[in-house]
Amino acid sequence: MSTAMNFGNKTFRPRPPDKGAFPLDHFGECKSFKETYMRCLKDNRFDNSRCRAESKTYLQCRMDRQLMAKEPFEKLGFKDLLEEPAEKHEAKS
Amino acid sequence: MRNIFLCDNNIFTQQTNILLYLKIGCTCRYPQNLSQVKHTCLKGHFTCNSRIMLLPFLLRGCTAKHYVQLSSTRLCINCCNIRELATSGGQLFFRRTPQRFLNQSRGAKTHKRKPQEDDWRKRNKTVLTYIAAAGVGMIGLSYAAVPLYRLYCQATGLGGTAVAGHNTDQVETMKPIRERIIKVTFNADTHASIQWNFRPQQSEIYVVPGETALAFYKARNPTDKPVIGISTYNVVPFEAGQYFNKIQCFCFEEQRLNPHEEVDMPVFFYIDPEFDDDPRMARVDTITLSYTFFEAKEGQQLPLPGYS
Numbered sequence: 001m002s003t004a005m006n007f008g009n010k011t012f013r014p015r016p017p018d019k020g021a022f023p024l025d026h027f028g029e030c031k032s033f034k035e036t037y038m039r040c041l042k043d044n045r046f047d048n049s050r051c052r053a054e055s056k057t058y059l060q061c062r063m064d065r066q067l068m069a070k071e072p073f074e075k076l077g078f079k080d081l082l083e084e085p086a087e088k089h090e091a092k093s
Numbered sequence: 094m095r096n097i098f099l100c101d102n103n104i105f106t107q108q109t110n111i112l113l114y115l116k117i118g119c120t121c122r123y124p125q126n127l128s129q130v131k132h133t134c135l136k137g138h139f140t141c142n143s144r145i146m147l148l149p150f151l152l153r154g155c156t157a158k159h160y161v162q163l164s165s166t167r168l169c170i171n172c173c174n175i176r177e178l179a180t181s182g183g184q185l186f187f188r189r190t191p192q193r194f195l196n197q198s199r200g201a202k203t204h205k206r207k208p209q210e211d212d213w214r215k216r217n218k219t220v221l222t223y224i225a226a227a228g229v230g231m232i233g234l235s236y237a238a239v240p241l242y243r244l245y246c247q248a249t250g251l252g253g254t255a256v257a258g259h260n261t262d263q264v265e266t267m268k269p270i271r272e273r274i275i276k277v278t279f280n281a282d283t284h285a286s287i288q289w290n291f292r293p294q295q296s297e298i299y300v301v302p303g304e305t306a307l308a309f310y311k312a313r314n315p316t317d318k319p320v321i322g323i324s325t326y327n328v329v330p331f332e333a334g335q336y337f338n339k340i341q342c343f344c345f346e347e348q349r350l351n352p353h354e355e356v357d358m359p360v361f362f363y364i365d366p367e368f369d370d371d372p373r374m375a376r377v378d379t380i381t382l383s384y385t386f387f388e389a390k391e392g393q394q395l396p397l398p399g400y401s
Contacts, residue, residue: 017339021346055307077305
């Protein structure tokens with residue numbers, strides 16, 4: 001952490017997360033989703049923008065198994081992913 | 094004018110004697126018949142009515158015979174001036190103010206200065222008292238400020254870190270800034286006493302500000318005993334830390350790992366879109382997120398950062 005002897009500088013103040021801590025996935029219930037996500041990252045040279053759908057499914061898995069508080073995905077920043085299916089529906093119909 | 098005055102009760106028509114009676118409480122009057130008074134070199138002597146109060150005066154003033162040069166027109170003035178001699182004894186029984194009025198012509202300045210100086214001194218004293226009270230008040234305020242600030246932080250929820258707090262609703266509305274690509278590298282550390290194997294599952298991730306991202310760490314407990322760990326994090330460079338917002342992670346809470354257990358620990362975060370507007374961050378392309386795990390003892394109460 002702050003191992004350097006810089007007394008004059010401002011120290012780093014860690015902030016608690018907005019929605020708290022993830023409960024541990026002791027039973028590996030969402031491990032497969034995680035593997036999918038990691039594979040996607042490796043394939044896309046670790047570009048997060050391309051693997052957002054996979055991260056969304058992982059979070060969905062967590063919510064389903066009580067490993068995360070249920071929240072609408074707009075609040076988690078996945079609004080663009082939710083709008084796409086709606087657009088596709090409109091385009092089809 | 095209630096002091097001793099000279100009054101002429103009896104004016105004899107004789108040429109050589111003018112009998113002037115000195116009586117307490119008399120007012121000075123001109124003689125009734127001026128024509129009857131012959132002027133210059135008249136002898137006069139004072140007598141006074143003796144009252145018991147005025148015994149010393151009686152002894153002093155009345156027995157002395159005083160030769161006064163009187164003129165007809167100035168009779169009253171002179172008789173009034175005799176007050177100067179007479180009141181020296183009478184001041185024991187009367188107010189002192191007449192003395193001041195008498196000597197007014199001589200010592201006017203010193204007597205005017207005294208009440209003024211007293212006035213100034215009084216005013217200075219009050220001003221000094223006010224200033225001293227203000228000083229003491231300031232010292233007291235500075236001591237009281239510590240608990241008061243703590244109360245204020247509890248009331249407003251700032252928790253001691255008066256940073257321009259990021260808005261949690263912003264996650265919904267923020268727009269990703271596609272032009273600015275930032276590399277986030279991950280680092281994992283453990284304290285010496287904890288025997289976990291703790292490492293990130295990806296070495297880096299490329300994100301843009303305004304977009305949420307997910308990253309994973311892995312922790313393994315190789316020992317035969319359950320171990321409780323608690324972690325904290327650090328962001329380098331220091332100024333970028335205020336833009337690094339975690340929605341959810343595994344830090345600051347006790348995490349228990351059973352013997353020989355391995356878990357995935359996700360971190361869900363985003364970088365504030367205002368990162369792009371900050372001129373100090375113009376040349377920052379890499380942010381390093383570093384987690385450190387410590388061992389937590391059973392029943393140990395660790396203080397949460399930012400909340401005292």
